[in-house]
Each structure stands twice: as structure tokens, then as C-alpha cells.
Amino acid sequence: MTNPAKKRLSLHLRIWRQSRTDEAGEFRDYQLQDISPDMSFLEMLDILNQQLIEQGEAPVAFDHDCREGICGTCGMMINGQAHGPDHETTTCQLHMRHFNDGDTIIIEPWRARAFPVLRDLIVNRSAFDRIIQAGGYVSIKTGQAPEGNANLIPQQHQEGSLDAAACIGCGACVAACKNASAMLFTAAKVSHFVQLPQGAPERTKRVLAMINQHDEEGFGACTNTSECEAACPAAVSVSHIARLNREYLKAMLTATD
Amino acid sequence: MSTATEHQNLDARVPDGPIDQKWTRCKNEMKLVSPNNKRKYDIIVVGTGLAGASAAASLGELGYNVKAFCYQDSPRRAHSIAAQGGINAAKNYPNDGDSVWRLFYDTVKGGDFRARESNVYRLAEVSGNIIDQCVAQGVPFAREYGGTLANRTFGGAQVSRTFYCRGQTGQQLLLGAYSALMRQVAAGKVELFPRREMLDLVVVEGNARGIVCRNMVTGEIETHAAHAVLLCTGGYGNAYYLSTNAKGCNVTAAWRCHKRGAYFANPCYTQIHPTCIPVKGAYQSKLTLMSESLRNDGRVWVPKDVNDSRPPSEIPEEDRDYYLERRYPAFGNMVPRDVASRAAKERCDAGFGVGETGLAVYLDFKLAIAEQGRDAIEAKYGNLFHMYKKITDEDPYQVPMRIYPAVHYAMGGLWVDYHLESTVPGLFVLGEANFSDHGANRLGASALMQGLADGYFVAPYTVGHHLASRSLSSVTTAHPKFKEIAVEARNRIERLLSVNGNRTTDDIHRQLGQIMWDNCGMARNAQGLAAAIEQIRNLRDEFWQNVKILGTGEELNQSLEHAGRLADFLEFGELLAQDALHREESCGGHFREEHQTEDNEARRDDEHFCYAAAWEFQGDDTDEKLHKEPLRFNEVELTTRSYK
Numbered sequence: 001m002t003n004p005a006k007k008r009l010s011l012h013l014r015i016w017r018q019s020r021t022d023e024a025g026e027f028r029d030y031q032l033q034d035i036s037p038d039m040s041f042l043e044m045l046d047i048l049n050q051q052l053i054e055q056g057e058a059p060v061a062f063d064h065d066c067r068e069g070i071c072g073t074c075g076m077m078i079n080g081q082a083h084g085p086d087h088e089t090t091t092c093q094l095h096m097r098h099f100n101d102g103d104t105i106i107i108e109p110w111r112a113r114a115f116p117v118l119r120d121l122i123v124n125r126s127a128f129d130r131i132i133q134a135g136g137y138v139s140i141k142t143g144q145a146p147e148g149n150a151n152l153i154p155q156q157h158q159e160g161s162l163d164a165a166a167c168i169g170c171g172a173c174v175a176a177c178k179n180a181s182a183m184l185f186t187a188a189k190v191s192h193f194v195q196l197p198q199g200a201p202e203r204t205k206r207v208l209a210m211i212n213q214h215d216e217e218g219f220g221a222c223t224n225t226s227e228c229e230a231a232c233p234a235a236v237s238v239s240h241i242a243r244l245n246r247e248y249l250k251a252m253l254t255a256t257d
Numbered sequence: 258m259s260t261a262t263e264h265q266n267l268d269a270r271v272p273d274g275p276i277d278q279k280w281t282r283c284k285n286e287m288k289l290v291s292p293n294n295k296r297k298y299d300i301i302v303v304g305t306g307l308a309g310a311s312a313a314a315s316l317g318e319l320g321y322n323v324k325a326f327c328y329q330d331s332p333r334r335a336h337s338i339a340a341q342g343g344i345n346a347a348k349n350y351p352n353d354g355d356s357v358w359r360l361f362y363d364t365v366k367g368g369d370f371r372a373r374e375s376n377v378y379r380l381a382e383v384s385g386n387i388i389d390q391c392v393a394q395g396v397p398f399a400r401e402y403g404g405t406l407a408n409r410t411f412g413g414a415q416v417s418r419t420f421y422c423r424g425q426t427g428q429q430l431l432l433g434a435y436s437a438l439m440r441q442v443a444a445g446k447v448e449l450f451p452r453r454e455m456l457d458l459v460v461v462e463g464n465a466r467g468i469v470c471r472n473m474v475t476g477e478i479e480t481h482a483a484h485a486v487l488l489c490t491g492g493y494g495n496a497y498y499l500s501t502n503a504k505g506c507n508v509t510a511a512w513r514c515h516k517r518g519a520y521f522a523n524p525c526y527t528q529i530h531p532t533c534i535p536v537k538g539a540y541q542s543k544l545t546l547m548s549e550s551l552r553n554d555g556r557v558w559v560p561k562d563v564n565d566s567r568p569p570s571e572i573p574e575e576d577r578d579y580y581l582e583r584r585y586p587a588f589g590n591m592v593p594r595d596v597a598s599r600a601a602k603e604r605c606d607a608g609f610g611v612g613e614t615g616l617a618v619y620l621d622f623k624l625a626i627a628e629q630g631r632d633a634i635e636a637k638y639g640n641l642f643h644m645y646k647k648i649t650d651e652d653p654y655q656v657p658m659r660i661y662p663a664v665h666y667a668m669g670g671l672w673v674d675y676h677l678e679s680t681v682p683g684l685f686v687l688g689e690a691n692f693s694d695h696g697a698n699r700l701g702a703s704a705l706m707q708g709l710a711d712g713y714f715v716a717p718y719t720v721g722h723h724l725a726s727r728s729l730s731s732v733t734t735a736h737p738k739f740k741e742i743a744v745e746a747r748n749r750i751e752r753l754l755s756v757n758g759n760r761t762t763d764d765i766h767r768q769l770g771q772i773m774w775d776n777c778g779m780a781r782n783a784q785g786l787a788a789a790i791e792q793i794r795n796l797r798d799e800f801w802q803n804v805k806i807l808g809t810g811e812e813l814n815q816s817l818e819h820a821g822r823l824a825d826f827l828e829f830g831e832l833l834a835q836d837a838l839h840r841e842e843s844c845g846g847h848f849r850e851e852h853q854t855e856d857n858e859a860r861r862d863d864e865h866f867c868y869a870a871a872w873e874f875q876g877d878d879t880d881e882k883l884h885k886e887p888l889r890f891n892e893v894e895l896t897t898r899s900y901k
Binding site for chain 1: 311314315318329330331332333334336338339348350385386388389390392393394395397398399400401402403404405406422423425427428429432435436437439440442443449451474501503504505537538540541542543545546643644647648650713714717761763764805807808812813815816
């Protein structure tokens with residue numbers, strides 16, 4: 001029942017190769033035959049790498065880890081789309097059944113000033129960690145917590161919060177954005193906390209600090225084109241950016257320090 | 258390999274007194290580091306999953322100088338993130354009779370009486386605090402309409418004590434611990450070292466005093482000194498190549514510590530999880546878990562007739578064998594993982610398996626969808642159904658899932674005492690990397706509990722005691738020991754690069770995985786294990802003579818990273834098989850075909866094997882020495898585990 005009509009694929013790959021950050025990169029062309037449509041995209045690259053090693057050419061470096069769509073490690077531009085053509089899907093969960101025999105596939109790293117290329121398809125996303133460091137937390141120490149049910153949280157608030165907290169931090173939103181803005185990533189964290197009573201004490205400080213860090217990292221401004229939402233494998237909605245904007249405006253008007 | 262067996266009492270430092278007073282007493286008796294002195298101590302935490310992130314954040318909050326290392330590009334990506342179903346805690350919110358004692362009892366029984374009672378009791382005791390802590394951090398646990406925390410049931414329990422965030426509980430808990438860690442980074446109390454691979458442990462004057470690691474971007478070999486080292490590096494499931502672990506998960510840090518004096522306990526206790534998406538082709542790079550929580554609503558079955566080739570939708574109820582409900586009426590589909598896995602294997606081996614390979618059984622939601630509606634099922638498991646469809650191209654709302662067991666979790670790990678300290682003083686081991694709490698089989702939703710218990714509520718106390726009670730001389734990376742071990746690490750990399758053979762690391766790793774799966778998988782026997790040991794040794798030789806790694810050590814080189822990990826798996830795999838061979842009984846995830854009852858249930862041998870097997874490294878190509886920690890059951894009576 002796994003789409004028996006689809007035959008095995010021959011593919012032409014154009015892949016960005018760059019040996020280190022401070023060296024120029026280039027596209028190189030590769031041919032692959034006999035690819036099963038049930039393979040994942042990364043398994044297809046594994047096969048390419050086996051071939052390259054056997055031929056004595058350096059394998060294509062790409063980030064990946066859990067290969068089940070949750071860790072956020074993998075990510076590449078596939079034919080100009082972050083994580084490729086399938087909806088709400090990370091690169092590791094993209095399967096070759098979404099491609100046709102004879103296709104040319106162009107594979108590039110995330111392109112953003114704040115995400116320098118380390119090698120081939122691997123970029124440095126530490127800027128995301130620094131945005132979280134600026135305020136993406138509740139200031140509570142281990143051992144200080146009140147009883148779990150001390151705060152009643154309406155189910156719709158908890159669900160709304162989880163919708164935002166589902167962000168996997170992959171960076172697809174940045175890569176898909178013409179401004180290389182990380183507003184969806186930042187908004188997801190702000191929105192996660194602002195919908196919960198635990199986030200209330202620091203809501204003003206948090207949004208200002210995180211936006212400030214976002215800008216300092218060199219991410220661009222949001223112009224509401226929603227490409228980020230279309231690319232997001234975790235289905236994080238741009239409505240969280242709207243919530244962030246409201247929070248930011250409120251904070252600008254009410255911040256006392 | 259003939260093993261030199263010696264009886265030597267390992268001092269587990271379990272406090273005296275009644276079991277419910279032990280942890281309180283231990284805390285009361287531990288020495289403290291005064292607030293002003295904490296800043297004089299440096300602590301290394303390796304790994305940033307639930308155990309590592311929670312420990313690093315908590316120790317930073319206390320005032321220690323913490324250095325946190327991970328191989329990923331960000332601490333948020335550690336594989337705890339992939340845990341799906343939930344986290345147990347003895348809150349008894351549903352008023353269904355749960356208690357600390359019952360969680361303790363279920364965990365000891367679930368582990369088939371091969372865990373240390375005192376550790377398990379402490380785990381149950383602090384479980385409620387974990388939920389409070391996570392809620393306070395803003396972890397959006399599922400709620401009832403009235404706003405209170407919701408629970409669901411997991412395998413091996415007859416109460417509902419599992420807290421969850423849809424099917425992504427591990428992600429939310431890890432992001433909670435990660436946010437606490439990031440707060441400490443911002444406060445300057447934790448320094449982060451991402452994309453670092455720990456290559457060795459530095460022991461000075463008998464104490465763990467630092468690590469050697471490789472910067473995975475530049476290739477630089479770095480040394481870091483500290484007053485204590487916490488290993489929170491997860492399990493060794495990838496010894497089997499195909500597992501539900503992330504691709505980068507490895508045994509290197511634990512194995513290197515083992516070779517520096519830390520005993521390795523019960524490596525043969527490997528959990529094979531019953532509900533994973535079956536293997537599809539030779540290209541398969543990893544296996545994907547479908548959460549155990551699905552068994553709350555999904556029913557497991559195969560056709561009654563071996564030759565029934567109809568699609569599942571056309572097989573009527575009377576022709577289906579709901580074999581878990583048939584064999585285990587008391588627990589039904591919610592039997593523990595080891596039991597469910599073996600039952601699936603038994604049906605498939607007998608020819609009743611389904612799908613192209615015959616190595617799968619159905620997990621069917623038809624009844625649950627009919628009774629509760631599609632929306633209710635989607636709310637509980639939406640992301641899991643989504644993932645299943647992405648991978649298999651089949652819609653589980655329409656057709657039953659096909660599942661098969663896969664390697665998932667390591668109950669075994671470095672031996673630790675009640676303080677979570679290994680046999681190397683100053684080296685603490687937390688979470689999956691240690692052996693302490695799950696015995697021979699872990700119950701679902703208990704890994705998250707243990708990782709966070711160790712990191713938030715145990716290590717912050719016991720590490721302080723180590724610092725306050727031992728006189729540690731001043732050691733920096735200028736100490737000759739650091740240089741010596743860094744040179745060893747560098748030489749090892751050079752040796753790997755100089756082989757220049759014909760086989761890729763992936764190719765050799767797959768072969769190792771096949772040996773492990775065939776001989777050390779769900780069913781084991783003496784003949785197969787002895788053969789496996791021989792085959793692993795040969796493959797290890799083959800690796801060192803014929804592996805092909807391109808590039809240099811001074812650059813980002815993923816083949817080299819993989820080769821280093823594989824080299825350690827090729828040593829570790831032999832110990833796993835050795836441990837499995839020596840344990841002449843069946844218990845939990847360790848099923849020896851020679852030791853089973855007439856109805857194919859595991860037969861334990863408490864007279865001879867009621868101990869934790871702790872192996873001591875004696876040198877390359879030398880037999881490891883076995884030490885036994887006897888397990889005493891004062892609270893829970895040793896009985897035959899039954900879920901019937």
C-alpha cells in the first residue's frame with residue numbers, strides 16, 4: 001500500500017559546497033540512481049555520501065540528529081523551499097515520494113547573515129540561543145516551585161501556549177523570509193509565556209529584551225509576508241507575531257525602566 | 258572469553274533507616290558548601306538533555322561555575338526532546354489510589370526486581386516536585402477544563418499518573434530545562450560549549466578533575482579542568498545501529514570513563530520498545546517510535562489465520578487475535594514494554610505477522626475513534642498520527658498502524674552509588690547514562706522522571722557533599738595529566754585517519770548493528786552470544802584495518818566523528834554480549850531462551866542473579882572483571898512478575 005505505482009528515481013542534485021565559513025562556496029552537480037520513493041530525504045543524502053566517500057570526494061556535511069522531526073537540527077533549502085515541498089515537515093521527515101524520476105533538486109544551506117555557514121549545508125544558529133538567553137524563560141529557581149495545581153490554567157490558554165511552544169528552533173522561518181527575520185521564532189517564545197500566568201511577572205521585560213537581541217543578532221524586520229508560517233514544520237502560526245506586536249507595543253508604553 | 262568473577266562489595270552508600278526516611282536522612286547528613294565558597298568550585302556537565310540541562314541550571318543557580326558541553330549545535334536539541342508520551346509522578350490527582358509507595362512498587366516490579374530499592378524510592382519521592390518545578394517554568398502540561406493538570410495511563414500501571422503535553426512531552430520538558438539553563442548562561446553562571454565531543458576523562462590523584470573534548474567545528478582538542486564532572490550523556494542504543502535514538506547518540510563519553518575506572522553496570526539490559534514503525538529497506542537510517550500512550554486507545558492484533566492476506570479493514574472481529582488482551586487480561590494492551598515486545602515477536606515468529614516483511618503487527622484505533630470521535634483522538638495523539646503518515650504514507654485514522662519492536666532505551670549504564678557517584682570519585686552519572694533506577698526494564702514515562710529527578714533534586718545535593726567533604730588539590734589544565742590525555746586523544750584521531758581502507762563507517766556500523774540485533778536482541782542464547790562476541794572482535798579488527806575516513810582532524814568532519822563513536826561501540830558491544838552471556842536467567846529486557854517458563858514467560862533466577870553486575874575495565878583485549886552489588890528487597894517481596 002506504499003504507493004506501488006511509483007518507480008525508483010534517478011535524480012540530478014545541485015548541492016552547495018563550502019569547506020568553511022571564510023571560504024567561497026559553489027554549487028556542484030551529482031547524479032543518483034535507484035532511489036526508493038519510500039526513502040527519507042536525508043537517507044537519499046546518506047546514499048550520496050556513501051558514493052562520494054567511495055569515490056574519494058568529501059561527503060556533503062549536513063546537520064541532522066533525531067530524524068523524527070522534533071529536535072530541529074536538520075534543515076536545508078530544497079528547490080528554494082525551506083525543508084522542501086511537503087507541508088509541516090522537517091527535512092528528515094520529507095520523503096522521496098514527493099519527487100519525480102528525472103527531477104533536478106537544488107540543495108542549499110539556510111541563507112541569513114545571522115546564520116553563517118560552517119560547512120556545506122551546516123549553519124551556525126547560536127543566535128537563537130542568545131535570543132532565548134535574553135528573556136525566554138521564567139525566572140524561577142529549582143526548589144522554589146509552588147504546587148502544580150496552585151494556578152488553574154484554562155485549557156484553551158494551555159493549548160494556545162503549547163501551539164507556540166511547539167517551535168523546534170530549526171530556523172526555517174528565517175530562511176524562508178526575504179528579510180531573514182526571526183520574528184516567528186521570537187514570537188513563539190513570547191506567545192508561549194504570555195498565555196500562561198507563570199509568564200506574567202516578566203512579560204514586559206521579556207518582550208523588550210528578546211526583540212532587542214533579535215535585532216542585535218542581525219535578523220531583519222518582519223513585513224508580514226507570512227512565508228515563515230508556510231515554511232514552519234511545527235505549524236507555528238503568524239498570529240503569534242500579532243500577539244508579540246501587541247505585547248511589544250504595550251511594553252513600549254508601560255515599561256518603567 | 259572466560260570471566261574472572263569476584264565477589265566484592267561495592268559500597269552503594271545507601272543510608273540506614275526506613276525506606277521513606279533514607280533520602281531525608283542522607284540530605285541531613287551531607288556536608289554543605291557555604292554560599293560564598295560555591296563560586297570557588299568549577300563543575301563540568303557533559304550532555305544537555307533532561308539530566309544535564311537540569312543539573313547544569315540548578316548548580317549554576319546555587320552559585321557554582323558550570324561549564325556545559327553538548328555535541329549538538331544547541332543544548333535544546335538533546336534527544337530527550339524526542340520523548341513523546343509523558344512523565345510519571347505520584348500526585349494522585351485522579352484520586353485513583355496512587356501514592357509514592359505505589360509508584361515505587363510499580364517501578365521495582367516493572368524493572369523485574371533488578372533495581373536498587375532505595376534509589377527507586379527516592380525517584381518516586383521527588384516525582385511530585387518535578388511536576389511542580391516544570392509547571393512553574395511554564396511547561397504547558399495538558400489540563401482539564403477546570404484548569405487542573407490532566408493525567409493519562411501508561412504501561413505497567415493500573416493508575417493514571419502520567420503528565421503529558423500532547424505527544425511531545427519530552428520536547429516541552431527539555432525546553433523548560435533549557436530555558437532555565439539559558440537563564441544561567443545569561444547570568445554568567447554557566448558557560449556553554451556546543452558542538453563539542455567529549456573524548457576522555459582526566460583523573461588526577463584518584464578524582465575526576467576534567468575532560469578532553471574536540472571542538473567539532475575547528476577540530477581543536479580542548480582541555481577543561483573542574484572539581485567535579487557530571488556525565489549526562491544518555492544511552493547506548495545506537496550500538497544496534499537501528500534504534501529510536503538520535504543519530505548522534507553514542508557511548509563514547511561513558512565508555513571513555515569506563516576505561517578510566519568507572520564500572521559499567523548491566524549493559525545487557527536494553528529496552529526494545531514494542532511500538533515502532535517497522536523497518537522498510539536496507540537504506541533505513543533510524544527507527545521511529547510511536548508512543549506507548551497510543552496503547553491507551555489502540556488495540557494490538559494480528560489475524561487468527563496464518564494465511565489471512567486480506568487488508569485489515571476486511572478482516573472481521575472474529576478473525577482477529579487481540580493477543581495482548583487474550584494473554585494478559587488484567588493489563589491487556591497496557592502490559593510493560595518487554596512483555597509487549599516479546600509477544601509481538603512471538604506472533605511474528607509463528608507466522609502471523611503482517612505487512613510486506615511479515616515483521617509487524619496492527620495497532621488499531623477503529624474502536625477508539627468510533628467511541629470517542631476523531632477529534633478526541635486527534636487532540637491526544639495528533640502529532641504522532643501526523644508523523645506516522647509522513648513516514649509510511651498511510652493514514653492511521655483510516656487503516657491500523659503497523660508496528661514492530663525496536664531498540665529504544667538503555668537501562669544499563671555506568672554504575673553509581675546512592676549519591677549518583679561512579680567508582681571514580683568526583684565523576685557523577687545522571688539520567689539514562691547511569692544504571693540505577695529501572696532494573697531490567699523501564700516503565701513508560703519514567704525516563705523523563707529519572708532524568709529530571711537526578712538533575713534537579715539529587716545531584717545538586719550530592720555534588721555539594723563531594724566538594725565539601727573531600728580535600729581536592731588545586732588542579733588546572735596545566736597539569737601534565739591533561740597534556741598526556743590530550744595527546745592520546747589526538748593520536749587516536751590520527752590513527753583513525755591513517756587507516757585509509759575501503760569501508761565507510763556507515764557500512765561497518767550497520768554490520769555491527771546486525772550482529773547485535775540478531776544475537777543480543779529480544780531473545781538471546783548462549784550460542785548466539787558467544788558467536789556475537791567473536792564476530793564483534795573480528796569486526797573491530799576489520800574496522801581498524803579497513804575503515805575509510807576522508808579529510809583531516811582540523812576541520813568539521815562528520816565521518817571522523819562517526820568513526821570515533823563507532824570505535825567505542827565496537828568495544829562496548831562486546832561487553833554487552835559478555836554481560837548477556839553471563840546472566841543465566843531471563844529478566845525484563847534480557848530474555849535468555851534457555852530460561853523461560855512453559856508458556857514462554859521470563860524465568861528469573863533470584864538465587865543466583867539477584868545482583869547488579871558491575872564490570873571493571875582491565876586493559877584492552879583483557880577480560881573485564883565482574884563485581885556484584887547484591888540487591889536486597891526489604892520493602893517489595895521478590896515475586897514472579899505477572900500481568901495476567
